[in-house]
Amino acid sequence: MEHLPIFLDIKAKPCLVIGGGPIALRKLENLRRAGAAITIVAPELTAEFRARVDESEIHYRARPFEDGDLEGMRLVIAATDDRAVNRHIGELANARQIPVNVADQPEDCSFIMPSIIDRSPVVVAVSTGSASPVLARMIRARLESLVPAGYGRLAELCADYRDKVKARFEQQRDRRRFWDRVLQGGVAERIFSGHLAEAHVAMEKELAAGTQSSVGEVYLVGAGPGDPDLLTFRALRLMQQADVVVYDRLVAKPIIDMVRRDAEHIYVGKQRNQHTMRQEEINRLLARLAKEGHRVLRLKGGDPFIFGRGGEEIDTLAAEGVPFQVVPGITAANGCACYGGIPLTHRDYAQSVTFVTGHLKDHSIDLNWPQLAQPNQTVVFYMGLVGLPKIVEQLITHGVSPEMPVALVQQGTTHMQKVYAGTLATIIDEVETDPPEPPTLIIVGEVVRLRDKLAWFSIERDPEQGATTPILPGD
Template identity: 35%
Template sequence: MKHFPVFLSIKGQRIVVSGGGEAAVAKLRLLLKTEASLDVYAPDASQDIQTWATDNRLTWHPRALAQGDVDGAALFYAADEDQTEDARTSSLARDAGVLVNIVDNLHDSQFITPAIVDRDPVTVAIGTEGAAPVLARAIKADLEERLSPNLGMLARVGKTFRKAAEALPWGRARRDFWADYYFKSGPRVETKGEIAAEQALDELLFAHLAAEKQSGHVAFVGAGPGDPELLTLKARKALDTADVVIYDRLVAPEILELARREAQLIDAGKTPFGQQTPQNAINDLIVTHAQKGALVVRLKSGDPTVFGRLDEEIEACDAHAVTWHVVPGITAASAAVASIGQSLTKRGRNSGVRFLTGHDVAGFADHDWRDLVKPGEVAAIYMGKKAARFIQGRLIMHGADGTTAVTVIENASRPNQRVVASTLATLPADLADAALDGPALTFVGLTPRAASAALTKFQQQEQA
């Protein structure tokens, strides 16, 4: 992020614009919506600027900008439509310690003006770092259609009511009250004007004050394999309302970014053969926050029902009468085989698939290896990277062919995904050569399709 978005208070402040042509007019149309004092310096000014000056909406100085003209201003716009003059006027502004924007010159500007959706006092600013103005305008047009023209009125009425709403406890209770107003009660009366909106707020506050205190709740949410676009809509909604998010080590940072800014984020990660957050401690965290009335999201990478200790955490909730629900996610095995153009089951090859773990709390995990060596069997082994030699030995010991295809997929669905195509005989050596350092899935009995190269190219184009 090269430009940090802020909303600058400019009520009663001066904003200076140098230039009187189309570029200046375009900026002034937006600036005239503010409560700033506007000064325009230009030997010649368009009819629009002259009309605004006659109407006392701005002050036009019919000359070129000179030293001292920008002193004390909050912002300066160089809209001279001439590179030499823009450089001169912007230099005067910088010398005066004023932030500078040069129209159509992102490189030399100290700030940029975003595309804006105006529902005063609700303002949506859209920025693309100057890279895609057309995209910004498209987003603006989409939001203009979605946001009611009366939204500003609802917000103005709500602003006057904020003091009264302090009668509700801080946190979830107030958030639920305002959500009810802006998304239920308010829209039902928005066309009837401010008096109807004020009455709706009064009735709503009375109802919320009379309501019983809400108890906490836990959502066990699957974060998917890492790609934020693979997150379910239900998971997005849970993150958007959560007071507390207790997350695993493998949850992608981009997904944590989707949580409410006010939410408390708690890292409860477990590192294989490394530092651990004891399961009992995680259970206690979940229950303690829920008992305080929080909406808790227990965020697990992949799907919470696959190697996620879900049962233990549900049992802890049940033992303390804490309500809960489960939001499934895309497990890493599904995302990984999709990335190599394969399916987990195939008619004539295998009618089932084994989801296994390479190690558990006691070390390397043992399984029914005799069934796994049958022709056509497919196994998806989670956490099997460090157990590769152990898995190889067990399978070969029980009669597996050394040429059996093995595919290892690291960071499935993420931009840094890697695929290692191997065989059972060469698996440990191939993994050592690849030096994988991210979470990986090991597929016994599957090899990448020839079409996977084209698939990978398509995915790279999408990411670009």
Template identity: 45%
Template sequence: MTVAPPSPASSPLLFPLFADLRERRVLVVGGGAVARRKVAALLEAGARVTVGAPQLDLALAEWATQGRIEHRSGRFDPNWLDRMWLVIAATDHGPSNRAVATAADARRIWVNVVDDAGLSSFQVPARVERGPLQIAISSGGGAPMLARALRERLERQLDESLGALATLLTRHRQRIRARFDDIGARRRFFDRVLAGPLSGLLRRGDHEAAELEFDRALAAATPRPAGSVALVGAGPGDPGLLTLRALRLLNEADVILHDRLVSADVLALVRRDAEQIEVGKQAGNHHTTQDGIHALMLEHARAGRRVVRLKGGDPFVFGRGGEELQVLREHGIDYEVVPGITAAVACAAYAGVPLTHRDHAQSVRLLTAHCKDSHDTLEWAGLAAGRQTLAVYMGVSALADFGTRLIAHGRHPATPFALVENGSRPDQRVVTGHLANLADTARMHDVQSPALLIVGEVAGLAERLHWFGAAPLSGATAAPLAHAA
């Protein structure tokens, strides 16, 4: 399995974690309302809190009198950091906050400076709490109001019974692990429990019935269900184009067998503990053969795993999905197919090119032509006919031969084309021109795979109708559509 390193980011993501602060010492520098809110959350987590400040507000002073917190009076002293696990600077004095951050960093102690992400080595997230279940939301310190707005939205959406459910599942954790030693079977048990009546019983406060329902579900569950394979279309790259069914399967899968062209943004939606295996193929570098892909699907499905065969675009449009289903059928493996938005539809839409148009194109042809040898199998006379759109899935290296043959069989040299590189992705580029200059234009703009070629009068509309990304790059002044009829 090949694991790609993470891409560098202009602003690094924070690593999320939950800290156990019970009986651990935490320093809060500052004695006002902001410090009080931080202290209250720390006390709730069981921390031993020391507050350093010249003066304390009434609530903090009362907590100090009660012995709930320790108070160190005066300006910040680096010696206050002795034996501390965490530090929060919550004063309204910038130089004091900076001094706390500098001293904590020198001692390798995690520090948060309220409302100053640049000085902080950790951030305190907005939280949604349902008993032991916590959801933390962070903007990396850059947009705290957005995090709070999302927290308020989740507070309205998440039922209070989730706390009781989390408590029940925690109490029976060892029973669940003993019943299901396989993590995939354990996950499927949780899926069934969460979809069943247990939550409703807890919602109305019938805890005795909830315990009985849990016992019934645990006893009735099948430890090792049969595996399955889902052929899922990942679309062209924009994760917003995934279907709801595709997203659900990505979150349920034990194993993801994905093509090279599946975007990193789509793979980021996969459940974190799923095994991801790249089985991509590209021209001249078939590091996983089709037979090898078949073998992987069968191996994991026979082991009782839920497999997602994740393909760029649509599984049944130049995706060899039919061959894979035949293998699964022959070996008695349960399967389903989830369509994806194929490149022709997506790239044309994101380039502002209507594949059909009442004035210019009454039909569309989808074809693949990855190399010159494959060109010999195409029906060129039909492809050269006017008033149709050609959407060509092809290798960039074959552009010259494709354009030459199309013109030789009667397609007008001034027919517009649009090359859509990385369609629907942030780095999308659209290159337009005339069929006679197809290869030269692609070479001039260094067009790289993946790229979809659109040939036909409708391609001439890209310069006027584009809406996503940068404006099209033109290889030549566009000819009037009438000239290309």
């Protein structure tokens, strides 16, 4: 370890920044957020720098650096465009044992500025020891997804309850177990979702429960249409926290593989006329597992509330008094249309879009056909592959032109994606020649005509490595 990572308290302490350009401004921002009393020395400032000085309580000396400027300073930043001046400032500061950072000259620094993730009071700093600031910024960007903004509020809640927890648990072991439970459970998740009042109520319940495990929680998480890259940051975090995962056949295997490795897996997949577990049984299973104290991840393909039956599941959870939260996912219509190069709306072709299920609870497709046959709209049929002949027949019967464009997107956003494009008059023959594999989404509307123009690439995904390769038109 070439540098000792430390955090300095410079709140209200005199700090000096020499330089008036973009680099000096970036350095200034970190000092300002830390509450330093800042003095700027530079003959000129950029317009952006000047605006920041004018709006803040920053003392500005409009002249070149003088040795006496270091007097009384607790920290110095040298960021002029003259390397010799910067080196001179570094030598002076080091001689006076004042911490100094010299921009882009690590040999003249007594400390270096890391790449920072600010979730105050939680702060994460990343450094490569000046070897590669760009790499440090890349690592920081990846960590951003793992440290949501709510961690700052969570730390504040911990500070509020620190004394109460010490009074409640005499043994350090018990305090550690309590905080482990709180920081990875329902209290933390309420903080992350912005429900601060509910978080305090949950915290009081946890204190009352003591070392006894309280009721668990259910996470209804939208896994998206298949591509793991489309998961939300929040979904990824919950996937790593859950100790039981309940999933169905629409959740892609690469996504299942991203769940916490020691979690129990329960498959409840349903296909047409073949149900591993009935929906009512799934609802009761989720409630039972949570009441046993588990953190239950209910992974659902697409979005839980768009033909995902998430509403039925939370009905049961609410009735049973089980805490839950819902994490939206990219629904199949958005994902499949985007990866297929089909805009669901377009000013010239479709001013509305309708999502409709291709079969009802009793396996019929008795839909509002007059409404679905209206012009200037896009209609997306979920789970409509088996009923495709009926869909085509009814749309034409209710006035839709047989020349209306249609696209079927097989297993959209995955390496198995395939797009069948045609019209109402031709699509049946196309799928009979080369039957698509479910799940397949059906898109009906003039926007399908734009596919050849807008689908600048298709997705080819290596099923073993998960790598994606763009395929340009004509390849």
